[in-house]
Amino acid sequence: MSVSVNPIVSVAGLNKWFGDFHVLRDIDLLVGRGQRIVICGPSGSGKSTLIRCINALEEFQEGRITIDGIELGPNLRRVDDIRRDVGMVFQSFNLFPHLTVLENCTLAPIWVRHMPKKDADAAAMKYLERVRIPDKANAYPGQLSGGQQQRVAIARALTMTPKVMLFDEPTSALDPEMVKEVLDTMVDLAGEGMTMLVVTHEMGFAKEVASRVVFMDAGQIIEANTPDQFFANPQHARTKLFLSQILR
Numbered sequence: 001m002s003v004s005v006n007p008i009v010s011v012a013g014l015n016k017w018f019g020d021f022h023v024l025r026d027i028d029l030l031v032g033r034g035q036r037i038v039i040c041g042p043s044g045s046g047k048s049t050l051i052r053c054i055n056a057l058e059e060f061q062e063g064r065i066t067i068d069g070i071e072l073g074p075n076l077r078r079v080d081d082i083r084r085d086v087g088m089v090f091q092s093f094n095l096f097p098h099l100t101v102l103e104n105c106t107l108a109p110i111w112v113r114h115m116p117k118k119d120a121d122a123a124a125m126k127y128l129e130r131v132r133i134p135d136k137a138n139a140y141p142g143q144l145s146g147g148q149q150q151r152v153a154i155a156r157a158l159t160m161t162p163k164v165m166l167f168d169e170p171t172s173a174l175d176p177e178m179v180k181e182v183l184d185t186m187v188d189l190a191g192e193g194m195t196m197l198v199v200t201h202e203m204g205f206a207k208e209v210a211s212r213v214v215f216m217d218a219g220q221i222i223e224a225n226t227p228d229q230f231f232a233n234p235q236h237a238r239t240k241l242f243l244s245q246i247l248r
Protein backbone atom coordinates (compact mmCIF):
# COMPACT_ATOMS: atom_id res chain seq x y z
CA MET A 1 0.00 0.00 0.00
CA SER A 2 1.82 3.11 -1.16
CA VAL A 3 1.13 6.50 0.34
CA SER A 4 3.10 9.32 -1.18
CA VAL A 5 5.64 11.02 1.05
CA ASN A 6 3.86 14.32 0.60
CA PRO A 7 0.16 13.68 1.16
CA ILE A 8 -2.34 16.22 -0.09
CA VAL A 9 -4.76 15.32 2.72
CA SER A 10 -3.44 14.48 6.15
CA VAL A 11 -5.65 13.68 9.13
CA ALA A 12 -3.73 13.05 12.35
CA GLY A 13 -5.06 12.18 15.79
CA LEU A 14 -8.53 13.48 14.99
CA ASN A 15 -11.01 13.26 17.85
CA LYS A 16 -14.46 14.75 17.88
CA TRP A 17 -17.31 14.76 20.34
CA PHE A 18 -20.95 15.75 19.95
CA GLY A 19 -21.52 16.72 23.59
CA ASP A 20 -20.63 13.56 25.54
CA PHE A 21 -20.73 11.36 22.48
CA HIS A 22 -17.26 10.49 21.17
CA VAL A 23 -18.03 10.34 17.44
CA LEU A 24 -14.50 10.21 15.92
CA ARG A 25 -11.71 8.38 17.73
CA ASP A 26 -8.03 8.83 16.90
CA ILE A 27 -8.50 9.02 13.16
CA ASP A 28 -5.28 8.98 11.12
CA LEU A 29 -5.51 9.12 7.35
CA LEU A 30 -2.97 10.10 4.71
CA VAL A 31 -4.11 10.59 1.14
CA GLY A 32 -1.55 10.98 -1.63
CA ARG A 33 -2.11 13.26 -4.59
CA GLY A 34 -4.38 11.55 -7.11
CA GLN A 35 -5.41 8.76 -4.74
CA ARG A 36 -9.01 7.65 -4.44
CA ILE A 37 -10.13 6.60 -0.97
CA VAL A 38 -13.43 4.79 -0.52
CA ILE A 39 -14.84 5.01 3.01
CA CYS A 40 -17.46 2.48 4.08
CA GLY A 41 -18.95 1.22 7.30
CA PRO A 42 -22.22 0.79 9.16
CA SER A 43 -24.74 3.59 9.63
CA GLY A 44 -23.68 5.92 12.43
CA SER A 45 -20.00 4.95 12.29
CA GLY A 46 -18.91 8.54 11.63
CA LYS A 47 -18.25 8.54 7.87
CA SER A 48 -20.17 11.75 7.14
CA THR A 49 -18.75 13.43 10.21
CA LEU A 50 -15.21 12.65 9.08
CA ILE A 51 -15.86 13.98 5.57
CA ARG A 52 -17.52 17.07 7.01
CA CYS A 53 -14.53 17.73 9.28
CA ILE A 54 -12.22 17.59 6.23
CA ASN A 55 -14.35 20.25 4.53
CA ALA A 56 -14.54 22.38 7.70
CA LEU A 57 -18.29 21.86 7.95
CA GLU A 58 -17.79 20.46 11.46
CA GLU A 59 -15.50 21.59 14.23
CA PHE A 60 -13.39 19.09 16.11
CA GLN A 61 -11.71 19.09 19.49
CA GLU A 62 -8.39 17.27 18.94
CA GLY A 63 -5.99 16.60 16.13
CA ARG A 64 -5.03 18.22 12.86
CA ILE A 65 -6.27 18.16 9.33
CA THR A 66 -4.01 19.51 6.59
CA ILE A 67 -5.08 20.01 2.98
CA ASP A 68 -2.22 20.79 0.62
CA GLY A 69 -0.31 22.59 3.36
CA ILE A 70 -3.29 24.48 4.82
CA GLU A 71 -3.91 23.35 8.37
CA LEU A 72 -7.24 23.11 10.13
CA GLY A 73 -7.07 22.56 13.87
CA PRO A 74 -9.27 23.09 16.90
CA ASN A 75 -8.13 26.70 17.09
CA LEU A 76 -7.35 27.39 13.47
CA ARG A 77 -10.17 28.76 11.39
CA ARG A 78 -9.03 28.50 7.80
CA VAL A 79 -12.49 27.70 6.54
CA ASP A 80 -12.48 29.85 3.41
CA ASP A 81 -9.00 28.65 2.41
CA ILE A 82 -9.98 25.02 2.82
CA ARG A 83 -13.27 25.36 0.97
CA ARG A 84 -11.46 26.89 -1.98
CA ASP A 85 -9.44 23.69 -2.38
CA VAL A 86 -12.04 21.09 -1.46
CA GLY A 87 -15.16 20.33 -3.49
CA MET A 88 -18.05 18.49 -1.91
CA VAL A 89 -20.90 16.46 -3.37
CA PHE A 90 -23.74 15.46 -1.05
CA GLN A 91 -26.32 12.71 -1.15
CA SER A 92 -29.10 15.26 -1.64
CA PHE A 93 -27.52 17.37 -4.45
CA ASN A 94 -28.27 20.70 -2.66
CA LEU A 95 -28.82 22.67 -5.87
CA PHE A 96 -30.65 26.00 -5.68
CA PRO A 97 -34.09 25.36 -7.23
CA HIS A 98 -34.61 28.98 -8.37
CA LEU A 99 -31.33 29.14 -10.30
CA THR A 100 -30.61 27.49 -13.64
CA VAL A 101 -28.04 24.74 -13.93
CA LEU A 102 -25.52 27.25 -15.29
CA GLU A 103 -26.27 29.76 -12.52
CA ASN A 104 -25.87 27.05 -9.88
CA CYS A 105 -22.42 26.31 -11.28
CA THR A 106 -21.26 29.93 -11.57
CA LEU A 107 -22.56 31.24 -8.24
CA ALA A 108 -19.48 30.39 -6.15
CA PRO A 109 -16.88 31.23 -8.82
CA ILE A 110 -18.47 34.69 -9.29
CA TRP A 111 -19.17 35.52 -5.63
CA VAL A 112 -16.38 33.67 -3.83
CA ARG A 113 -13.64 33.69 -6.46
CA HIS A 114 -14.66 37.05 -8.01
CA MET A 115 -14.40 35.49 -11.45
CA PRO A 116 -15.86 37.62 -14.28
CA LYS A 117 -19.25 36.21 -15.34
CA LYS A 118 -18.05 35.46 -18.88
CA ASP A 119 -15.14 33.37 -17.56
CA ALA A 120 -17.34 31.64 -14.97
CA ASP A 121 -19.88 30.75 -17.71
CA ALA A 122 -17.11 29.32 -19.88
CA ALA A 123 -15.66 27.29 -17.01
CA ALA A 124 -19.09 25.97 -16.00
CA MET A 125 -19.88 24.94 -19.60
CA LYS A 126 -16.58 23.08 -19.78
CA TYR A 127 -17.50 21.02 -16.71
CA LEU A 128 -21.12 20.53 -17.79
CA GLU A 129 -19.70 19.06 -20.98
CA ARG A 130 -17.42 16.86 -18.92
CA VAL A 131 -20.41 15.45 -16.98
CA ARG A 132 -22.23 15.18 -20.32
CA ILE A 133 -25.18 17.53 -19.81
CA PRO A 134 -24.25 20.83 -21.50
CA ASP A 135 -27.71 20.83 -23.10
CA LYS A 136 -29.29 21.33 -19.65
CA ALA A 137 -27.40 24.54 -18.87
CA ASN A 138 -30.53 26.70 -18.96
CA ALA A 139 -32.86 24.22 -17.29
CA TYR A 140 -33.88 24.43 -13.62
CA PRO A 141 -32.98 21.60 -11.22
CA GLY A 142 -36.64 20.61 -10.88
CA GLN A 143 -36.69 19.82 -14.61
CA LEU A 144 -33.84 17.30 -14.28
CA SER A 145 -33.72 13.68 -13.16
CA GLY A 146 -31.91 12.84 -9.93
CA GLY A 147 -28.91 11.49 -11.82
CA GLN A 148 -28.71 14.64 -13.93
CA GLN A 149 -28.99 16.82 -10.81
CA GLN A 150 -26.16 14.93 -9.18
CA ARG A 151 -24.00 15.37 -12.28
CA VAL A 152 -24.74 19.11 -12.12
CA ALA A 153 -23.65 19.05 -8.46
CA ILE A 154 -20.37 17.43 -9.56
CA ALA A 155 -19.89 20.03 -12.31
CA ARG A 156 -20.66 22.79 -9.83
CA ALA A 157 -17.95 21.54 -7.48
CA LEU A 158 -15.46 21.15 -10.35
CA THR A 159 -16.08 24.72 -11.55
CA MET A 160 -14.20 25.86 -8.44
CA THR A 161 -11.18 23.79 -9.65
CA PRO A 162 -10.74 21.99 -6.32
CA LYS A 163 -7.63 20.00 -5.47
CA VAL A 164 -9.65 17.37 -3.63
CA MET A 165 -13.21 16.16 -4.12
CA LEU A 166 -15.29 14.74 -1.27
CA PHE A 167 -18.39 12.67 -1.97
CA ASP A 168 -20.86 11.61 0.73
CA GLU A 169 -23.04 8.76 -0.58
CA PRO A 170 -23.53 10.51 -3.94
CA THR A 171 -25.68 7.74 -5.40
CA SER A 172 -27.70 6.53 -2.43
CA ALA A 173 -30.64 8.86 -3.06
CA LEU A 174 -30.88 7.90 -6.73
CA ASP A 175 -33.17 5.47 -8.47
CA PRO A 176 -31.18 2.39 -9.48
CA GLU A 177 -31.19 3.23 -13.19
CA MET A 178 -29.46 6.55 -12.48
CA VAL A 179 -26.69 5.23 -10.27
CA LYS A 180 -24.51 4.15 -13.18
CA GLU A 181 -24.42 7.52 -14.94
CA VAL A 182 -23.18 9.20 -11.76
CA LEU A 183 -20.65 6.45 -11.01
CA ASP A 184 -19.39 6.65 -14.62
CA THR A 185 -18.82 10.39 -14.14
CA MET A 186 -16.86 9.66 -10.97
CA VAL A 187 -14.81 6.95 -12.69
CA ASP A 188 -13.93 9.50 -15.41
CA LEU A 189 -12.87 11.98 -12.76
CA ALA A 190 -10.69 9.36 -11.09
CA GLY A 191 -9.12 8.60 -14.46
CA GLU A 192 -8.19 12.26 -14.82
CA GLY A 193 -6.16 12.08 -11.62
CA MET A 194 -8.50 13.87 -9.20
CA THR A 195 -7.85 13.17 -5.52
CA MET A 196 -11.13 11.78 -4.19
CA LEU A 197 -12.54 10.69 -0.84
CA VAL A 198 -15.79 8.88 -1.42
CA VAL A 199 -18.21 7.58 1.18
CA THR A 200 -20.12 4.89 -0.65
CA HIS A 201 -21.34 1.35 -0.40
CA GLU A 202 -20.97 0.87 -4.16
CA MET A 203 -18.39 -1.86 -3.86
CA GLY A 204 -18.08 -2.24 -7.64
CA PHE A 205 -16.89 1.36 -7.76
CA ALA A 206 -14.47 0.65 -4.90
CA LYS A 207 -13.01 -2.34 -6.74
CA GLU A 208 -12.66 -0.37 -9.96
CA VAL A 209 -11.09 2.86 -8.79
CA ALA A 210 -10.11 2.85 -5.11
CA SER A 211 -6.47 3.15 -4.16
CA ARG A 212 -7.55 2.13 -0.67
CA VAL A 213 -10.77 1.11 1.03
CA VAL A 214 -11.22 2.39 4.58
CA PHE A 215 -13.66 0.64 6.89
CA MET A 216 -15.05 2.59 9.84
CA ASP A 217 -17.02 1.36 12.81
CA ALA A 218 -18.03 3.21 15.99
CA GLY A 219 -15.93 6.27 15.16
CA GLN A 220 -12.72 4.41 14.38
CA ILE A 221 -10.88 3.32 11.30
CA ILE A 222 -10.89 -0.43 11.81
CA GLU A 223 -9.13 -1.42 8.64
CA ALA A 224 -7.67 0.19 5.50
CA ASN A 225 -6.34 -1.78 2.58
CA THR A 226 -6.15 -2.06 -1.19
CA PRO A 227 -9.47 -3.20 -2.68
CA ASP A 228 -7.94 -6.57 -3.62
CA GLN A 229 -6.85 -7.25 -0.06
CA PHE A 230 -9.87 -5.61 1.53
CA PHE A 231 -12.40 -7.79 -0.26
CA ALA A 232 -10.41 -11.02 -0.56
CA ASN A 233 -8.77 -10.99 2.82
CA PRO A 234 -10.54 -8.79 5.40
CA GLN A 235 -8.60 -8.82 8.66
CA HIS A 236 -11.14 -7.93 11.33
CA ALA A 237 -14.29 -9.70 12.41
CA ARG A 238 -16.27 -6.48 12.09
CA THR A 239 -15.08 -5.97 8.52
CA LYS A 240 -15.99 -9.55 7.65
CA LEU A 241 -19.45 -9.12 9.15
CA PHE A 242 -19.99 -5.85 7.29
CA LEU A 243 -18.86 -7.34 3.97
CA SER A 244 -21.04 -10.40 4.44
CA GLN A 245 -24.03 -8.11 4.94
CA ILE A 246 -23.30 -5.69 2.11
CA LEU A 247 -22.21 -8.25 -0.50
CA ARG A 248 -25.03 -10.59 0.33
Ligand SMILES: Nc1ncnc2c1ncn2[C@@H]1O[C@H](COP(=O)(O)OP(=O)(O)OP(=O)(O)O)[C@@H](O)[C@H]1O
Pocket residue numbers: 018021023041042043044045046047048049050
Ligand atom coordinates in the same frame (compact mmCIF):
# COMPACT_ATOMS: atom_id res chain seq x y z
N1 LIG B 1 -25.03 17.23 14.82
C1 LIG B 1 -25.00 16.11 15.55
N2 LIG B 1 -25.24 16.13 16.87
C2 LIG B 1 -25.19 15.00 17.61
N3 LIG B 1 -24.91 13.77 17.12
C3 LIG B 1 -24.67 13.69 15.81
C4 LIG B 1 -24.70 14.84 14.94
N4 LIG B 1 -24.41 14.43 13.68
C5 LIG B 1 -24.21 13.10 13.75
N5 LIG B 1 -24.35 12.65 15.01
C6 LIG B 1 -24.18 11.27 15.48
O1 LIG B 1 -22.84 10.88 15.17
C7 LIG B 1 -22.80 9.54 14.73
C8 LIG B 1 -22.11 9.49 13.39
O2 LIG B 1 -22.93 10.12 12.43
P1 LIG B 1 -22.54 10.16 10.90
O3 LIG B 1 -23.60 10.92 10.21
O4 LIG B 1 -21.14 10.65 10.76
O5 LIG B 1 -22.58 8.62 10.53
P2 LIG B 1 -22.46 7.91 9.12
O6 LIG B 1 -21.40 6.87 9.25
O7 LIG B 1 -22.31 8.93 8.06
O8 LIG B 1 -23.87 7.16 8.99
P3 LIG B 1 -24.82 6.92 7.69
O9 LIG B 1 -24.25 5.71 7.00
O10 LIG B 1 -26.16 6.60 8.29
O11 LIG B 1 -24.81 8.15 6.86
C9 LIG B 1 -24.23 9.04 14.73
O12 LIG B 1 -24.45 8.32 15.91
C10 LIG B 1 -25.06 10.31 14.72
O13 LIG B 1 -26.28 10.11 15.37
Ligand SMILES: [Mg+2]
Pocket residue numbers: 047048049168
Ligand atom coordinates in the same frame (compact mmCIF):
# COMPACT_ATOMS: atom_id res chain seq x y z
MG1 LIG C 1 -23.50 9.52 6.44
